[in-house]
Amino acid sequence: MKGRTSVSLEEAVSRLLLSCSDLPLYKVQACKDLAEEIVSFSALAGSYATDSVIQFYCERFKVPAFEKPESLAAGAMWKAGFVINIYRIMIGKDCSRHAVYFNANETKWYEGILDDYLAWLRDYGKSAGTIRTRQETLPYFLDFLGVRNINHMGNLRNEDYEGFLSFLCEQPYTQWTKSTIIATVKDFTKFLQEKNLTTCNPLIMLSGIKTPRRKDLPKFYTPDEVRELIAIIDRTTNRGKTTYAMLLLVTVYGMRGVDVTLLTLDDIRWEEERVVFTQQKTGKTIELPLIREVRLALLDYISNVRHDCQYRNVFIRETPPYVPYRPGAASVGRFISNLFIKAGIDTKGRPVGPHALRYSLATLLSGMDTPINEIAYILGHSSVQSSLAYVWSDIEHLHIAAQEVLPYAE
Numbered sequence: 001m002k003g004r005t006s007v008s009l010e011e012a013v014s015r016l017l018l019s020c021s022d023l024p025l026y027k028v029q030a031c032k033d034l035a036e037e038i039v040s041f042s043a044l045a046g047s048y049a050t051d052s053v054i055q056f057y058c059e060r061f062k063v064p065a066f067e068k069p070e071s072l073a074a075g076a077m078w079k080a081g082f083v084i085n086i087y088r089i090m091i092g093k094d095c096s097r098h099a100v101y102f103n104a105n106e107t108k109w110y111e112g113i114l115d116d117y118l119a120w121l122r123d124y125g126k127s128a129g130t131i132r133t134r135q136e137t138l139p140y141f142l143d144f145l146g147v148r149n150i151n152h153m154g155n156l157r158n159e160d161y162e163g164f165l166s167f168l169c170e171q172p173y174t175q176w177t178k179s180t181i182i183a184t185v186k187d188f189t190k191f192l193q194e195k196n197l198t199t200c201n202p203l204i205m206l207s208g209i210k211t212p213r214r215k216d217l218p219k220f221y222t223p224d225e226v227r228e229l230i231a232i233i234d235r236t237t238n239r240g241k242t243t244y245a246m247l248l249l250v251t252v253y254g255m256r257g258v259d260v261t262l263l264t265l266d267d268i269r270w271e272e273e274r275v276v277f278t279q280q281k282t283g284k285t286i287e288l289p290l291i292r293e294v295r296l297a298l299l300d301y302i303s304n305v306r307h308d309c310q311y312r313n314v315f316i317r318e319t320p321p322y323v324p325y326r327p328g329a330a331s332v333g334r335f336i337s338n339l340f341i342k343a344g345i346d347t348k349g350r351p352v353g354p355h356a357l358r359y360s361l362a363t364l365l366s367g368m369d370t371p372i373n374e375i376a377y378i379l380g381h382s383s384v385q386s387s388l389a390y391v392w393s394d395i396e397h398l399h400i401a402a403q404e405v406l407p408y409a410e
Helices: 009-019 025-045 050-061 074-090 111-123 128-147 158-169 175-194 203-207 223-231 238-253 257-262 292-304 329-342 354-367 372-379 384-391
Strands: 274-278 285-289
Touching: 009 025, 009 074, 025 050, 025 074, 050 074, 111 128, 111 175, 128 158, 128 175, 158 175, 175 203, 223 238, 223 329, 238 257, 238 292, 238 329, 238 354, 257 329, 257 354, 329 354
Parallel strands: none
Antiparallel strands: 274 285
């Protein structure tokens, strides 16, 4: 997948280091050291183009670029991913949270059509999260077509879709993953039809497929467990104040981690006692009451922890450089995940990030007989059906008052 340079090496390094700024200081320094290695290598090679990054990868990890360096220790595997992300940025692609290995000398037959599809999604105003999901899942289908020697969309037949569905059913993927892949294939087919790139029409067949997303066991936390998380926080420390404010936004409002990191000072309407923010995933504007304890937690953090800087984000790194945390659940998860261990909560079979707490809020609201359309609004779902994926696990109604579950939500 060799690509022409669209972003300079210096700019790619700068962008990647900025995205790593919320990592522990020792890891940030390790990233900077590796970046300096790459820049120094490129200077000696007399080239700052992608070819120098490819050459660096080959010599540094003793494998063809950008294949997985099996001999590299597990704890150092991130270095390969770091170099790959620099290359991705340089050729105009987004960096990936996980290392995406590939052979730089091989070109996928579908790269052009994939790029056109992603551009089509952007033209339709799809969110960055949706585009990333489509980009990551469509190759399942396209690689299958490649095995069948289909490298032109004009050769697609309904039988190829049937073959792929049979293939997908045999894979050990979760029902959620299979549902996502099928949704991507449906969307991609709409793109092909709109652009007159195919004559087959499998959408009726695809639309009739219902893949249950309820197979997994419930992954929510009880009201008592949520209270234990809150109680374990040491709010006398800067980190504790930050964690407390983030945790309330997640547990009281069901905010996604990415929306917590992107929340701005302007989103908090102090005099109106409202929180108004736009969800990064859906683009939907959510307006919720500024509950007393949330207001106090935010005031405590902003007054005593947050550094003055040029950024309007509410949450800013505690140490230089004073920049916002990287958008995403991982940034919030670093503050929240260790609370489960400290509180002695059994997390077996349950995730420990902010999304699990968002799930817990939906389940609680359902147990209190909150109408599903209200739950959809609070969570910012674009449809009631999305909320049903959260509240199905409420097998027994809790019938418990909100203040008993969330004592801070007066």
